[in-house]
Amino acid sequence: MFDIDSYHKADTVDEAIALLSQNPDAVPIAGGTDVLVRLHSHNPDYRHLVDIHDVAELKNITMEPDGTIVIGSGVNFTDLAQSPIVSVNIPVLVEGASSIGGPQVRNVATIGGNISNGAPSADAAPPLLVLNAHIELKGPEGFRRLPLHQFYQGPGLVDRNSGEIMTCLRISSTDYKGWSGHYCKYAMRGAMDIATIGCAAACKIDGDRVAGIRLAFGVAGPTPLRCWRTEEKAQGSVADQTLLDLVSGSVLGDLRPRNSWRASKDFREQIITTLSERVLKEALKRNGVSIS
């Protein structure tokens, strides 16, 4: 039995907001794969629960008339990966979604939980960062939207005010039309693992040059990180080996991998450098540019 002190089930987002506002100690629980693990180890910060497991309005994936893809925070990773809207338009997110945990975890764990727990290793984060995803939160004061990279504030820290619920992630058509992408999770096992390094790349091609390039990493700093400086340097370059060298030579400047018992800093740097080249190469290939 879990050490739960209070439990309230919400059927709607507004109910959830009201319940969270009433009890500042309460945390939302959706898929449970994070909160219940913490309760298993008797973590006292999770003893008051607002259950949003069955809030139907958080489980939709839709495309708005302007092409914006809207993914409800309560969508689980299996449904996400199987959604035609997602798999056709933003397959890089499918790669992230299908690399999380194992099948049973993906069947219940939600994209909202993966992002809002602030883990630097979230497999959905690097793909969402290269898709320029925005998140939408709803609280007692109403809605607000912000880019995902601003949502992350530090390890385990996100810009979610008390009483707020993340409602959805939004990806604008200008961030996926013409873009190709790739995500690679580097971990110690082929499944049921947390990333040692996660790397996502996206690119857009104009002739023989990159018209747009985005790179993001997980576990390469206190939060999932975009590689802004590298992207700026690479913008407009000819899509060839020189570009790959430039990227792999520059990418560490954007990141802050650290030593931990899970992996050393220099090992992570080796993987980051290698993945930056390989993942971008694959993303370019998917946009019709093969670099041998």
Added chain:
Amino acid sequence: MNRNISCTVNSKSMTWQIDIRMSLADLLRQHGFTSVKEGCGVGECGACAVLIDDVAVDSCLYLAVWADGRNIRTTEGESKEGKLSPVQQAYLDTGSVQCGFCTPGLIMASTSFVEQHKGQKVSREQIRKGLAGNLCRCTGYDGIVRAVEQCIDAEKK
């Protein structure tokens, strides 16, 4: 902390008073569905996997209260009138059972995979990916992959 829930387990309707602090694994085991094993309690081993509305879920990381209104399948319900399910039979044919502790969870994960891939051509890689949430320490998984392959091939025929 108590609540009433209604669900079906292996096609049988149940109404249970539960403590909201229970996991589904706790609840099922309490009611005699002891095929549901606990190997880790945190979704890292898959020994407690059951099907909820035909989707494989680790019941240790699933609140019992969420079972309300849902259909649950455990390994006990897979054999009917003394006849093993194709997946259960395939596990025996391929020698995929040793200590048997991971077996019920693996059988449910395999059953869900086989049902979802009826009539399809699947690779061993896909089978592996589909069963990657279940640890087995005895068999090296070799027979398990062949058991699932055998079930899918039989479905095609």
Added chain:
Amino acid sequence: MAVGKSVQRVDGVAKVTGKARYADDFTMPGMRIAKYLRSTIAHGRVLTINTSKARVLPGVDGVFTYQDIPKTKFATAGHPFSMDPGHVDVADRLLLTDYVRYMGDEIAIVVADSDLTASKALSLIDVEYESFQPLVNSEDILGDDAPEIHKGTGNVVKTHSFVAGGNLAEVREECDHLIEGRYKTQIMQHCHLENHTAYAYMDDHQRIVIVSSTQIPHIARRIVAEALDMDVGLVRVVKPFIGGGFGNKQDVILEPMVAFLTKKLDGIPVRLRLDREGGMIGTRVRHPFDVKVQVGLDKNGTIKLINFDALSNTGAYASHGHSIISAGVAKTHYMYPRAVYSCNAKTIYGNIPSAGAMRAYGSPQMTFAIEAVMEEAARLVGMDSVEFRLQNGARSGDKSQITKKPIMTCGLLDSIRKGRELIGWEKKRKEWPKVQTGQLRRGLGIAIFSYGSGTYPVCVEPGSARLILNQDGSVHLQVGATEIGQGSDTVFAQMTAETVGISFDKVHVVSAQDTDVTPFDTGAYASRQTYVTGQAVMRTAKQLKTRILDYAEIISGLDAELITIADDNIVIAETPEIAVMSVRDVAVDAYYDKNRGGQITAEVSYKTRNNAHVFGCTFVDLSVDIPLCRVTINEIYNVHDCGVVINPLGAEGQVHGGMAMGIGAALFEELMVDPDSGRIYNNNLLDYKVPTIMDIPDLGAAFVETYEPSHPYGAKSVGEAPVISPAPAIRNAILDATGVAINELPMTPKSIFKYFKKAGLL
């Protein structure tokens, strides 16, 4: 013919339907839950412990500390009692301790009405410690001013040295080449899917009943009696189905405590079940070894000497202690038995979890060192790795340098030849470039192994069986040996069917052991059951057959000498196709005739005074992605000489499972210790990397059958050996692919990175 044919496991249906009941699947009204309070430091002393708040928490039945327990130290290793005072296990345990020897040491225990109450009570206990420096590394442990983890030991459990087969200095002089290497192996954890669990209750004022997930019910019974100073006859241990053990349940870990608790609480049922986090640190692990090895060769590449200086760390408590390295050295010497073999071995204590038995008991560690240095030796003399082993490996008739006894059957060289063919060694050697460059490189590797069947002559080897003829002509088989998943019940049923002359499905095996009922056997360890218990089963089956035939003579008037049993019928030996009567007819008469007969049973307890050596090898073809420091196995084969294979389907399963565990040892698994604090970083199944189904490739298992004359069906062991040789074979293939010799386990990407960097590959 039941022996030699693949049969479905006798417990298969129970297991695939979820009907097989394990220790946690039984409960009793009013059962209480016990939970340990584990130390939060790795080395030190409990100064004060205050349990007053926990005691008054509603639902708490009792809180016990080191102050409340019997003061008799006991040994926990699951060995049979030894009548030789020079060969007894180290008694260094109390039920609870105030001297903390590893982070997680058991200092108190709570009994409550639920798991949750017990957890809450634990959080109410206040402990004040005096901390000492945690001793994790051997340099610190053996340092001059190191505090003693166990008083009077100097932190050394035991040492031993020997030279066998000649004079080391003389032979060294004769060698043309001397090669040295140093190899280190990691701490591993068994990670059986079922955690340790046991419960106990009393059924009168004296008798304690324990239901436990154990490999060794009869040994557990004796050790509980020793720990609680009781008569053995007052302890009853029941072993239901068990969810894997791999040696970790060849140790008496929870049984004395549950027995103590129920005794303290007037016999109420008390369950003590470790969670995964507790089990990872609070049971046993594999001993990490640090082995320096020297090999001497002549100019033809013939091995003249193998000399070890080996160190083993047993952790906080001795458990199996020095037996591991001792057995590891002894069992591996059959690989290259014509060389002079010498060894200095030492086992030390350390402030890390206790190490005990784990599949293949010291051999994987020693074999990693031996087969790594042999690869260096082959390369030094310019020989093909396979040819080198064919030249030097054991052959039938070779004598053990240690025991001076000949190896009766040895299929090692045939195994090597078969493996070479399966992997396509020669073809690949020809086709692949001699020197590889680029980011992705491919390599081939081989490693061989030897192992034993049972523990004789080190320990007593008793096996016992009882057969009861049922009214329907079927039989019930009771054995003291324990089915732990390896499939022993199934091979015993095959042997019984074969020898009695009845069909396989007429043999019902009583799978649960109950020391009040089942005959004495020391349990599942040392790959002993098919070999040792099999000999008792055969003798019991023969006895039953004789008794059935003797009774058939009474009924039929036919001379018992002239009749036999075939296909469930009594037949004339010369015309077995004609049935005289059925075994069922005999049984019905024996049970129910008013004037004659009685239940027909047989029982034999037999001590084996032999040990059969098993041999084999691993061949692997792998790729190394150098920038990603990642190894991918393309093909892997284990070839085994385990004598006659009794159940091919079961034997293949044992080999596959061992290979996967060996791959885990090679590339994935390590229990990681913070050297400063003694904390285990990865006490769970997320961070301790048991390979998933994604990480294990298709596995190839092959057999080279020999007929072992010391066994009634020609069988030898197969349970543990498959885990031994994959890791060195993989190490040798990485060397082949990259030119980099990795000399420590595991070869995870993190470790490979360091080696590649040092070698200038990165």
